[in-house]
Amino acid sequence: xxxxxxxxxxxxxxxxxxxxxxxxxxxxxxxxxxxxxxxxxxxxxxxxxxxxxxxxxxxxxxxxxxxxxxxxxxxxxxxxxxxxxxxxxxxxxxxxxxxxxxxxxxxxxxxxxxxxxxxxxxxxxxxxxxxxxxxxxxxxxxxxxxxxxxxxxxxxxxxxxxxxxxxxxxxxxxxxxxxxxxxxxxxxxxxxxxxxxxxxxxxxxxxxxxxxxxxxxxxxxxxxxxxxxxxxxxxxxxxxxxxxxxxxxxxxxxxxxxxxxxxxxxxxxxxxxxxxxxxxxxx
Amino acid sequence: xxxxxxxxxxxxxxxxxxxxxxxxxxxxxxxxxxxxxxxxxxxxxxxxxxxxxxxxxxxxxxxxxxxxxxxxxxxxxxxxxxxxxxxxxxxxxxxxxxxxxxxxxxxxxxxxxxxxxxxxxxxxxxxxxxxxxxxxxxxxxxxxxxxxxxxxxxxxxxxxxxxxxxxxxxxxxxxxxxxxxxxxxxxxxxxxxxxxxxxxxxxxxxxxxxxxxxxxxxxxxxxxxxxxxxxxxxxxxxxxxxxxxxxxxxxxxxxxxxxxxxxxxxxxxxxxxxxxxxxxxxxxxxxxxxxxxxxxxxxxxxxxxxxxxxxxxxxxxxxxxxx
Numbered sequence: 001x002x003x004x005x006x007x008x009x010x011x012x013x014x015x016x017x018x019x020x021x022x023x024x025x026x027x028x029x030x031x032x033x034x035x036x037x038x039x040x041x042x043x044x045x046x047x048x049x050x051x052x053x054x055x056x057x058x059x060x061x062x063x064x065x066x067x068x069x070x071x072x073x074x075x076x077x078x079x080x081x082x083x084x085x086x087x088x089x090x091x092x093x094x095x096x097x098x099x100x101x102x103x104x105x106x107x108x109x110x111x112x113x114x115x116x117x118x119x120x121x122x123x124x125x126x127x128x129x130x131x132x133x134x135x136x137x138x139x140x141x142x143x144x145x146x147x148x149x150x151x152x153x154x155x156x157x158x159x160x161x162x163x164x165x166x167x168x169x170x171x172x173x174x175x176x177x178x179x180x181x182x183x184x185x186x187x188x189x190x191x192x193x194x195x196x197x198x199x200x201x202x203x204x205x206x207x208x209x210x211x212x213x214x215x216x217x218x219x220x221x222x223x224x225x226x227x228x229x230x231x232x233x234x235x236x237x238x239x240x241x242x243x244x245x246x247x248x249x250x251x252x253x254x255x256x257x258x259x260x261x262x263x264x265x266x267x268x269x270x271x272x273x274x275x276x277x278x279x280x281x282x283x
Numbered sequence: 284x285x286x287x288x289x290x291x292x293x294x295x296x297x298x299x300x301x302x303x304x305x306x307x308x309x310x311x312x313x314x315x316x317x318x319x320x321x322x323x324x325x326x327x328x329x330x331x332x333x334x335x336x337x338x339x340x341x342x343x344x345x346x347x348x349x350x351x352x353x354x355x356x357x358x359x360x361x362x363x364x365x366x367x368x369x370x371x372x373x374x375x376x377x378x379x380x381x382x383x384x385x386x387x388x389x390x391x392x393x394x395x396x397x398x399x400x401x402x403x404x405x406x407x408x409x410x411x412x413x414x415x416x417x418x419x420x421x422x423x424x425x426x427x428x429x430x431x432x433x434x435x436x437x438x439x440x441x442x443x444x445x446x447x448x449x450x451x452x453x454x455x456x457x458x459x460x461x462x463x464x465x466x467x468x469x470x471x472x473x474x475x476x477x478x479x480x481x482x483x484x485x486x487x488x489x490x491x492x493x494x495x496x497x498x499x500x501x502x503x504x505x506x507x508x509x510x511x512x513x514x515x516x517x518x519x520x521x522x523x524x525x526x527x528x529x530x531x532x533x534x535x536x537x538x539x540x541x542x543x544x545x546x547x548x549x550x551x552x553x554x555x556x557x558x559x560x561x562x563x564x565x566x567x568x569x570x571x572x573x574x575x576x577x578x579x580x581x582x583x584x585x586x587x588x589x590x591x592x593x594x595x596x597x598x599x600x601x602x603x604x605x606x
Contacts (some may be wrong), residue, residue, distance in 0.1 A: 068302055132524065159296070171381055171382065172376050172378055172381040172382040173382050173383055173384040173385075175342060175376070176374070176376060176382045176383075176384075176445075177384075177395070178342060178395045179340055179369060179373065179374045180344055180395060180445070181365075181366040181367065181368075181369035181370060181396075181399050181400060182366075182395070182401055183366065183399075183401050184502060186399065190384075190387070190395075191384050194384075194386040194387075195385075196388060248417075276386075276387055277388075277429040277431070278429070278431045
């Protein structure tokens with residue numbers, strides 16, 4: 001653990017990612033402190049006399065949205081929603097996907113076939129239809145939205161992990177572990193899972209951006225986070241019609257999503273290199 | 284000396300994708316290994332020698348036959364009992380590059396058998412790991428490194444360390460030196476010989492290299508297309524080969540004095556294992572085949588001198604109206 005940290009600290013890009021992720025998390029936690037205004041408050045001077053949003057100014061650093069609310073405050077509060085969605089939805093998706101793929105790839109035979117056919121079924125099922133159904137059954141809340149996204153997103157991960165597990169199970173060191181008398185659980189934990197770490201990390205970091213955007217789609221359909229709660233996705237969707245007259249309304253939340261995804265990607269890349277012993281001593 | 288391993292009528296068939304077609308990798312092999320000896324198994328690529336090794340260790344499930352090891356019939360054991368039985372039988376694999384987990388430190392790799400079988404406490408395990416790594420000729424600093432930092436020979440030493448740390452009775456070495464340079468091969472072979480003496484090990488040594496087999500074996504079994512065609516003490520087999528296939532194999536070994544000798548070149552290739560020839564499976568390539576060879580399968584029987592077991596009609600003429 002200590003060793004990993006030491007190596008990670010030498011990686012400038014990864015450290016940049018870590019710092020950015022920490023900043024975003026801090027801002028999200030202490031949103032009350034950082035946000036200049038209440039995100040739901042509509043300001044009288046937040047709209048022009050014609051009712052158009054105003055651009056960045058001294059009072060409204062990033063401008064206002066079409067209802068005259070301060071965009072900076074909404075983005076800061078929106079970080080909460082987007083982070084919770086990004087981390088919970090993505091985390092659960094990876095957990096389910098890895099477990100299913102790992103078991104199917106290791107057990108093969110009937111268990112593997114049943115699990116993977118079920119995965120195929122889920123993959124063929126229209127994701128939005130599933131999300132709408134689930135959201136209709138359960139009262140929409142942040143947690144439900146996160147779980148719905150996870151239920152849609154785990155299938156690709158399961159497929160990738162499944163094929164990789166099969167490939168790794170065929171390697172001789174797994175046979176060697178069997179010949180030593182290792183239990184299947186031990187083989188999975190000590191010999192197969194560690195080889196999957198790079199794949200999982202890549203999916204985890206890539207998934208952040210996709211989940212944040214999927215949440216935006218759900219918000220747009222009215223089954224995501226309920227307004228006026230801001231999320232980066234729904235800020236973009238609420239304002240996309242004003243893209244030409246008020247481009248900052250799409251640009252800034254878009255940048256926020258990009259920054260979050262980029263920071264996680266850089267951190268994930270760094271972690272992958274550090275955790276791979278064959279990369280030791282290389283740049 | 285007591286028999287450590289007894290294999291009886293073991294067979295292994297592999298199903299192919301299109302159902303109904305099977306490949307016989309090992310057919311009806313019986314053999315015995317005495318404690319403290321080395322049995323060499325030699326044969327061409329694809330003759331089933333590696334499959335045989337894996338069958339004995341129960342890494343593959345046999346289609347038929349029984350294996351009794353150290354007085355225990357392995358078929359009758361539950362998964363759990365089999366796992367604990369594995370303490371006494373270990374394997375060294377052909378490819379030292381793929382048989383070590385690239386993400387484990389050497390210390391963890393060598394300690395793994397102790398962890399699995401819960402031998403001693405952490406301190407005693409550490410001590411044993413250190414003793415073992417020194418015993419196979421590596422230094423203590425190797426323990427903190429990862430497999431990719433070592434050469435092939437060093438990795439094979441690590442594999443050997445992992446195999447001997449539980450002080451097993453039987454080690455199956457599947458082509459342990461064929462992936463190594465010739466200069467390294469002899470070092471590893473010498474290490475294996477020393478360890479055998481020190482730890483009173485029994486080896487099954489699988490190789491396609493006759494010189495290696497001759498160097499290390501007490502007994503040799505020659506395999507052809509999933510069957511043993513000849514089995515004898517090493518000295519007898521190399522001095523006085525009986526089976527035409529063994530003769531051809533031995534004549535192919537280059538002589539150090541440069542004399543060509545009477546080389547016997549076999550005609551044709553190894554037959555497709557999907558279509559094993561009728562009768563004696565060697566008859567289409569055999570230079571001395573007679574009529575009966577294509578119809579009647581010879582059995583592995585002692586020859587008249589009683590020193591070799593051979594499956595050939597010319598050595599052991601079939602009795603009239605035989606089986």
